[in-house]
Amino acid sequence: MLRRSVPIVVVAALLVVASNEVPFAQTLGGQTIPSWVGSLLMGNDPMLGADPSSPTVTDSLGFKFELFFSMDDASDPLNATNEVISVDTTGGVIGTAVRKLNPGVKMDTLTDQLQLKYYFPARSCAGGSPRFQLAIDTDGDGISNGNAMGYVGHGGFGTGCVTGIWDFVDMTDSVLFRWDLTQFGLGYYNWQTAVAAMNAAFPNHRVLRGGLFDDSAGFAPAAAGQAYYDLVTIGHRTLENWQDTVH
Numbered sequence: 001m002l003r004r005s006v007p008i009v010v011v012a013a014l015l016v017v018a019s020n021e022v023p024f025a026q027t028l029g030g031q032t033i034p035s036w037v038g039s040l041l042m043g044n045d046p047m048l049g050a051d052p053s054s055p056t057v058t059d060s061l062g063f064k065f066e067l068f069f070s071m072d073d074a075s076d077p078l079n080a081t082n083e084v085i086s087v088d089t090t091g092g093v094i095g096t097a098v099r100k101l102n103p104g105v106k107m108d109t110l111t112d113q114l115q116l117k118y119y120f121p122a123r124s125c126a127g128g129s130p131r132f133q134l135a136i137d138t139d140g141d142g143i144s145n146g147n148a149m150g151y152v153g154h155g156g157f158g159t160g161c162v163t164g165i166w167d168f169v170d171m172t173d174s175v176l177f178r179w180d181l182t183q184f185g186l187g188y189y190n191w192q193t194a195v196a197a198m199n200a201a202f203p204n205h206r207v208l209r210g211g212l213f214d215d216s217a218g219f220a221p222a223a224a225g226q227a228y229y230d231l232v233t234i235g236h237r238t239l240e241n242w243q244d245t246v247h
Helices: 008-019 191-201
Strands: 026-028 031-033 065-069 072-076 079-088 095-100 114-119 131-137 146-151 166-170 206-214 226-234 237-239
Touching (some): 065 079
Antiparallel strands (some): 095 206, 226 237
């Protein structure tokens, strides 16, 4: 079993503390920056130390999606024959799906390869969840120096999510303020300008892992509730059924 156990109440409490570090929203080019930006707890994902040679982690299609915390396999509530993943974030519960990438991957090679479908029966994308995180090594030592964070939605900073239907988002589209590179001393971008900024600042960077994170309900009540995810694409693998996941 690869699932790591962390007391959810402790994590939720830390999330609340972290969220209070940036209490006021700011304005950037007419766009209001939510107060939670820069205060998310999940810095480096929990996949450090995973054995890439393990048959449970990889198969002929490459590295699988590893489900951590409360993310789990589930059936599509609108089509029981469709295999998806799901998490119920009620009470501050969190869930992640993380995929290790092959050596040598740069941000620009992930263009058109960061996508997902999501279904929220009643909740929203508040507080920065769900989001994609790319753990990036900027100095060539094989260790992440921070995360590029991409907020799911049809507007900047995770706005424009819908409820009650399956919705598709291409994370490498041109939506402004989708990508947050502040952990690298950079700013907020759409995908194209984020790639250009990272290439300029860190021309030898490498993306080590990519993940889908849903962990904001502890301080953003509108993010609490059931969420279903399907066709999550990170690199050259898409989560199509339970064979693409490992627990």
